[in-house]
Amino acid sequence: MTTIGSTTTESATSAPMTVPPFAVISGAQVRHALHGREKHIVELVEATYRVHGAGDSVNPPSYFLRFPDRPSSRIIALPASVGGEVRVDGLKWVSSFPENVTAGIPRASAVLILNDHDTGYPFACLESSIISATRTAASAASAADRLSRGRPRPTRVGFFGVGLIARYIHTFLVGTGWSFDEIGVHDLSADSTAGFQSYLEQSGTPGRITVHDSAEELIRGSDLVVFATVAGQPHVGDLSWFAHNPLVLHVSLRDLAPEILLASTNIVDDIEHCLKADTSPHLAERLTGSRDFLHGTLDDVLAGRVTVPADRPVVFSPFGLGVLDLAVGKYVYDDVVRRGELHVVDDFFHELSRYG
Numbered sequence: 001m002t003t004i005g006s007t008t009t010e011s012a013t014s015a016p017m018t019v020p021p022f023a024v025i026s027g028a029q030v031r032h033a034l035h036g037r038e039k040h041i042v043e044l045v046e047a048t049y050r051v052h053g054a055g056d057s058v059n060p061p062s063y064f065l066r067f068p069d070r071p072s073s074r075i076i077a078l079p080a081s082v083g084g085e086v087r088v089d090g091l092k093w094v095s096s097f098p099e100n101v102t103a104g105i106p107r108a109s110a111v112l113i114l115n116d117h118d119t120g121y122p123f124a125c126l127e128s129s130i131i132s133a134t135r136t137a138a139s140a141a142s143a144a145d146r147l148s149r150g151r152p153r154p155t156r157v158g159f160f161g162v163g164l165i166a167r168y169i170h171t172f173l174v175g176t177g178w179s180f181d182e183i184g185v186h187d188l189s190a191d192s193t194a195g196f197q198s199y200l201e202q203s204g205t206p207g208r209i210t211v212h213d214s215a216e217e218l219i220r221g222s223d224l225v226v227f228a229t230v231a232g233q234p235h236v237g238d239l240s241w242f243a244h245n246p247l248v249l250h251v252s253l254r255d256l257a258p259e260i261l262l263a264s265t266n267i268v269d270d271i272e273h274c275l276k277a278d279t280s281p282h283l284a285e286r287l288t289g290s291r292d293f294l295h296g297t298l299d300d301v302l303a304g305r306v307t308v309p310a311d312r313p314v315v316f317s318p319f320g321l322g323v324l325d326l327a328v329g330k331y332v333y334d335d336v337v338r339r340g341e342l343h344v345v346d347d348f349f350h351e352l353s354r355y356g
């Protein structure tokens with residue numbers, strides 16, 4: 001493997017067209033590139049939503065690979081192409097094997113392949129569980145900010161399901177200027193609860209931490225509720241728990257009964273994507289036979305086309321777009337190149353003459 005600090009992939013105008021070197025970027029490098037850059041990553045994610053909203057992207061439906069012999073597991077392929085300043089194509093390939101957790105290893109693992117805009121050649125393979133968690137948390141932090149602008153800024157946050165994604169979301173909220181008087185925690189697993197509590201304590205951020213055994217207590221006691229469970233079907237359906245009109249980041253997508261959504265303002269990242277795969281918005285569409293319960297996308301809110309009333313709950317349901325992985329992945333790639341730390345696999349592409 002060779003380490004280089006420049007790439008032939010960046011310029012569309014430079015001639016002649018060449019095959020880019022192929023690089024592998026480790027999780028340690030990804031973390032180094034993203035650590036402490038929360039504000040910047042949120043800006044990048046918002047810019048990518050704008051590019052996607054303007055139609056300068058291709059983001060086909062994700063493909064879910066499932067296994068008859070391992071029904072709780074899946075591997076999802078998210079192919080995408082993003083224009084704007086990022087200008088890259090690629091694929092995220094992300095596994096979810098929930099039984100990993102009992103063995104003490106993370107549920108999800110992922111790689112991201114970046115393809116060169118001009119030649120189509122893959123030019124990087126990046127460890128992507130961190131990229132995936134980062135773009136998810138950045139999207140959640142953006143939604144928390146943008147959807148709370150017309151109401152008192154939440155001071156009591158409640159985390160419903162406290163694995164890796166909840167931790168990243170908390171980090172991104174704090175990293176983008178949020179502070180809370182109360183931090184509520186609810187999880188079915190005592191281990192997850194203890195792990196998250198210890199993360200919160202070590203992070204040293206202010207706020208009284210309360211562990212709630214009751215889901216109802218957590219929701220009633222929070223103006224900002226973050227769902228990050230692995231529930232496959234709705235388990236929260238009592239509308240009275242939402243009588244205080246909280247802002248809900250429904251990141252795990254399948255926790256809320258459709259009746260809760262029907263009584264709320266609903267913002268998604270992409271309408272076509274979100275109304276699939278038995279998400280709560282998909283169930284609400286099936287129940288009502290219409291999409292009228294959806295009020296718009298986060299891009300609509302960013303552009304001021306949709307305003308969010310304060311007198312009902314607001315629920316953000318992000319399906320998670322491959323274009324965000326590409327934007328964050330390319331950011332990491334460029335950072336690694338800038339620092340001269342790109343590990344290229346020599347001779348990765350070997351058959352480079354058409355006729356030998």
Ligand SMILES: NC(=O)c1ccc[n+]([C@@H]2O[C@H](COP(=O)([O-])OP(=O)(O)OC[C@H]3O[C@@H](n4cnc5c(N)ncnc54)[C@H](O)[C@@H]3O)[C@@H](O)[C@H]2O)c1
Pocket residue numbers: 101107108132133136160161162163164165166186187188189192193228229230231235251252253318319320321
């Ligand atoms: N929308 C997106 O863009 C996006 C992106 C990445 C992950 N996700 C989703 O976020 C969720 C969390 O991911 P993670 O990596 O943190 O998972 P994780 O396995 O690390 O943590 C999930 C936690 O939820 C808890 N939990 C499960 N069911 C629960 C319930 N009914 N009530 C309370 N707690 C419950 C588990 O005990 C666990 O602690 C997953 O559903 C994942 O698919 C969404």
